[in-house]
Amino acid sequence: MTLTRRQFAVGAAAGGGLLVAWYLWPRSYPSPLSPGPGEHVFGGWLTIARDGVVTVAVPQLEMGQGVNSLLAQVAAVELGADWRQIAVEPAPPSGIYGNLPLAAKWAGLWSSVPSLADEADDRLTENFARGEMFAATADGTALEAFELPIRNAAAAARTMLAMAAAERWDIDFEECEVADGFVTYGDERLSFGALVEDAASYDPPDPPPLRPQAASEGPIAGEAEAQTAFPRLDLPAKVDGSFLFACDIRLPGLVYASIRHGPLGQPELSRFDADAVKGMRGVVGVVRSKRYLAAVAESWWTAEQALKAMRPVFRGPPGFDSAAIEPALEAAFDTVEPEAIVSYGDPGELLAAPSHTSRYMIAPAVHASIETASATARFADGRLELWIAAQAPELTRRAAAKAIGIGARDVVLYPTAAGGSFDARLERLHAIEVAQIAQQIGRPVQLTWPRVQEFQSLPPRTPVLAELAAAFTPGTGGQIAAWRTRLAMPATTREFGARLFDNATPESAIANAAGQADPLACEGAVPPYAIANIAVEHLPVTLDLPTGRLRGNSAAYTAFCTESFLDELAEKAGQDPFLYRMALLGQAPRMADVLRRATRIGGWDGGRRGSSQGLAMVRMGSADGGGRIACVAEAALGAGGVQVTRLSAAVDIGRIVNIDLARQQIEGGLIFGLSQATGSSAAFKDGKPVPRSLRGLSLPVLADCPEVIVDFVASEAAPFDPGELGVAVAAPAIANALYSATGRRFRRLPLLSERQ
Amino acid sequence: MTSMTVNGRAVRFAMDPETPLLWALRDAANLTGTKYGCGEGDCGACMVHVDGEALRSCLITIAEAEGRLITTIEGLSRDRSHPVQQAMVAEQAIQCGFCTPGIVMAAAALLAKTPSPGEEEIKAAIPNLCRCGVYPRLVSAIERAGRVTQRSDTISAAPAPGISAEDAAREVPALSVPDAPE
Numbered sequence: 001m002t003l004t005r006r007q008f009a010v011g012a013a014a015g016g017g018l019l020v021a022w023y024l025w026p027r028s029y030p031s032p033l034s035p036g037p038g039e040h041v042f043g044g045w046l047t048i049a050r051d052g053v054v055t056v057a058v059p060q061l062e063m064g065q066g067v068n069s070l071l072a073q074v075a076a077v078e079l080g081a082d083w084r085q086i087a088v089e090p091a092p093p094s095g096i097y098g099n100l101p102l103a104a105k106w107a108g109l110w111s112s113v114p115s116l117a118d119e120a121d122d123r124l125t126e127n128f129a130r131g132e133m134f135a136a137t138a139d140g141t142a143l144e145a146f147e148l149p150i151r152n153a154a155a156a157a158r159t160m161l162a163m164a165a166a167e168r169w170d171i172d173f174e175e176c177e178v179a180d181g182f183v184t185y186g187d188e189r190l191s192f193g194a195l196v197e198d199a200a201s202y203d204p205p206d207p208p209p210l211r212p213q214a215a216s217e218g219p220i221a222g223e224a225e226a227q228t229a230f231p232r233l234d235l236p237a238k239v240d241g242s243f244l245f246a247c248d249i250r251l252p253g254l255v256y257a258s259i260r261h262g263p264l265g266q267p268e269l270s271r272f273d274a275d276a277v278k279g280m281r282g283v284v285g286v287v288r289s290k291r292y293l294a295a296v297a298e299s300w301w302t303a304e305q306a307l308k309a310m311r312p313v314f315r316g317p318p319g320f321d322s323a324a325i326e327p328a329l330e331a332a333f334d335t336v337e338p339e340a341i342v343s344y345g346d347p348g349e350l351l352a353a354p355s356h357t358s359r360y361m362i363a364p365a366v367h368a369s370i371e372t373a374s375a376t377a378r379f380a381d382g383r384l385e386l387w388i389a390a391q392a393p394e395l396t397r398r399a400a401a402k403a404i405g406i407g408a409r410d411v412v413l414y415p416t417a418a419g420g421s422f423d424a425r426l427e428r429l430h431a432i433e434v435a436q437i438a439q440q441i442g443r444p445v446q447l448t449w450p451r452v453q454e455f456q457s458l459p460p461r462t463p464v465l466a467e468l469a470a471a472f473t474p475g476t477g478g479q480i481a482a483w484r485t486r487l488a489m490p491a492t493t494r495e496f497g498a499r500l501f502d503n504a505t506p507e508s509a510i511a512n513a514a515g516q517a518d519p520l521a522c523e524g525a526v527p528p529y530a531i532a533n534i535a536v537e538h539l540p541v542t543l544d545l546p547t548g549r550l551r552g553n554s555a556a557y558t559a560f561c562t563e564s565f566l567d568e569l570a571e572k573a574g575q576d577p578f579l580y581r582m583a584l585l586g587q588a589p590r591m592a593d594v595l596r597r598a599t600r601i602g603g604w605d606g607g608r609r610g611s612s613q614g615l616a617m618v619r620m621g622s623a624d625g626g627g628r629i630a631c632v633a634e635a636a637l638g639a640g641g642v643q644v645t646r647l648s649a650a651v652d653i654g655r656i657v658n659i660d661l662a663r664q665q666i667e668g669g670l671i672f673g674l675s676q677a678t679g680s681s682a683a684f685k686d687g688k689p690v691p692r693s694l695r696g697l698s699l700p701v702l703a704d705c706p707e708v709i710v711d712f713v714a715s716e717a718a719p720f721d722p723g724e725l726g727v728a729v730a731a732p733a734i735a736n737a738l739y740s741a742t743g744r745r746f747r748r749l750p751l752l753s754e755r756q
Numbered sequence: 757m758t759s760m761t762v763n764g765r766a767v768r769f770a771m772d773p774e775t776p777l778l779w780a781l782r783d784a785a786n787l788t789g790t791k792y793g794c795g796e797g798d799c800g801a802c803m804v805h806v807d808g809e810a811l812r813s814c815l816i817t818i819a820e821a822e823g824r825l826i827t828t829i830e831g832l833s834r835d836r837s838h839p840v841q842q843a844m845v846a847e848q849a850i851q852c853g854f855c856t857p858g859i860v861m862a863a864a865a866l867l868a869k870t871p872s873p874g875e876e877e878i879k880a881a882i883p884n885l886c887r888c889g890v891y892p893r894l895v896s897a898i899e900r901a902g903r904v905t906q907r908s909d910t911i912s913a914a915p916a917p918g919i920s921a922e923d924a925a926r927e928v929p930a931l932s933v934p935d936a937p938e
Contacts, residue, residue, distance in 0.1 A: 051921060051934040064852030064888040082930040181930020193932045228848065235845045236914040238853030239860060240836045241789015241829035248788035256783055281772060299771065300792070301779035369887055370793040370801050371854045419791070419854025420887045451794045660848055668851060668889030675887075694798035694885060703879040705891035 045153035052193035059097030061137040063418035077215035078154035080178035090415035098129030109497025136392040140721025155208040164198035217659040219712035228660040247374035256300040262314030263687025270315035319687020329465035332488040338537035339517030345533030350482035354469040363681035364460035371419025373430040377438035389418035396428040400435040423549035455689035459548030462492035478573020482533035491518035506546035524558035528619035529584035552727030563616035563732035602632025602648030614736025627720030633733035654717035669726025763831025773819035789829035800884030803858035810865035829857035835916035839904035846913035847897040851888035
């Protein structure tokens, strides 16, 4: 994206405020905001009202990661606002908010010629992301996609305010300063609110002058508990119950729906006892579809009782049994031709007789967000209103529209925040269902999936059987000459893409993806070490288990395999796992730095047998940009299973925009990774989930929470999203700690799981 | 008809007496701060106070709640002033916020009985599941709330809801009262 292609659009907002938006020449997009009387709205990133309130439009889903506060901070700093005058609103669908980096990364999922759309500045990428209003929230792209556009808009607004003030003071606008919500010159000062009407009539320079420094906060040693300068905006409402999720919307005449889907492998509704609910108090109606049965009632609990009474039966072959997974993945090593994903040097020759080989089995993993899939819908006069937490809002809107035979323009999607998501809300089956139910019942409806349906019908993260092999350079005492990672698993990202972009059913998405190489599913499999000969191969396997995205994604399993295997190689070489890694990081100073820091704060003692310490590190993203984390875990096996007492992590995410949000993401990521080490796995018997409750997942509670120490590196490098680093590093660090504690190598995730 | 006191007000629910309290609160009383996460007592998102005890409202029917005093997150304080609420905001021990009301109610019940709880008491009193991972901040947040309860600390992290434009303008120089003359 180049500056010269931009044009500015400015308009007066309702009540005499200022509205600033970027437009991309030559294309213009429908206005995302509804104009009021006498209002000239062009769309926008931010509005400034006469009372001084600055409202930032955020085109990303808030799911706990703090993106509302993060992007608002970007605007506030560039503008020179007081944090207390900042408000946020969810941005409606518009081409303005196209997520170009994500569109480029996922080009293989939506484009028939992905090679022409795998860069954010490819014309095809831009046409897609803007034309299709693709503003999805995923893969840590929020800052990469939106920081610069928001800074540009805020810089333009700041310049216009300065121009208005300069006119009054009869000076050049460049002489003004803008800070804390005021434009100042010497002793003169005017608030944004006092200037905003005049400001709207100025044309700012194109491009507008950005401040030399982007928003950033430095890590301060020993001040982990210091007050942040930019506290999250959403906390007051979240702490008193007034924050509204999709399941908290209340509308006149609202009724409540629950649902049953078929077991895996038996998707079609066969029969149910409709008479069982005749005359049942509080039941409003029953909606049957080819693929579900829903009951609608005056309370959600009554809807549940109605479904229990109707005993729906679904038809099809015997339901999916997860005991079939591991044999199918094992067989792939004999029957499936490996697809080369990455190859450096000549690994094949060197690995003809590997020095060491290991296999790792990773079970499907569930999201288990505390909020289950829920949505509220009102259908009237041919139009649908939809309250929903959607990571891909426009695709969700279109899917809902198609499901009830109306145009996407007749669907209004009100974005609500997600009660956790962990990528679950990239799926939007519940949007389709609530639209159909609202249309058929003729009253506003709120659909909430019961917990067990979330386990059954939300595709888990894929299972993986990985085989890693390495060859040492003879006579070097363990120097790695060649490394190969083979991943037997479904083409899970392609399958997800078919559901998301092509509206495919889970079964047809599996068929669509069958046998294809899936580079995104292998992302992170290249070890971040100096090894001259590397091969990463995918063995595509077709399972009757739909699979999808989950926080950590491929990095969660590739890092587990890579870092466990590296520990095995260090053992084989008779070296300290820390020093063994350091020797491989000569060309990677940022990696070496986080590793050293982690061992320092974690009190690394050499990882000798009985120490209960384990080490792991991960790099995500590109080698020159990207993010890095290293972690020392302390863990042991006790009566209650794996007991993790301490996680000490050093993190380099480049420039840190908001230090406490970053800390939250690393802490939370480590805990999410811990939960994958101890549990979170999904099994199925007769197509039904086992376990059927949260209790069976061995999720950590407060009492299981280790001491968590996080240390950030100060850096001016490009910012990297901290959301998944902790997830990826925790499980291998814990597995390696268990090895030093017990002498036993745990090569399965969850760590203590057995073959089914 | 099932009668009880909810947040200080007498309430009668015209619902099946077997209805779990959770759904009477959410769907009939529109007190949606109490969340559904599992309906089986596993997650704690539906924690409320019943006669001062922290209980999972999905596990108690409205028949069982007959005649009891129920407090939900909406009734814990009128203005977010409860020390646990203030401490949770001050320590940013909140991410997505879905489990937050349940955690706040569990912690508030603990402090009502044990104003200065030790780490182990806190861990035992908070069985709630949080998937975003705020656990590393919870113990210190609840300890801090305990200090506020005992008046050895003060926090003003979460402003009261419904601040008037006049009050906001007095507090924040960059704000003014809408449409006030220049």
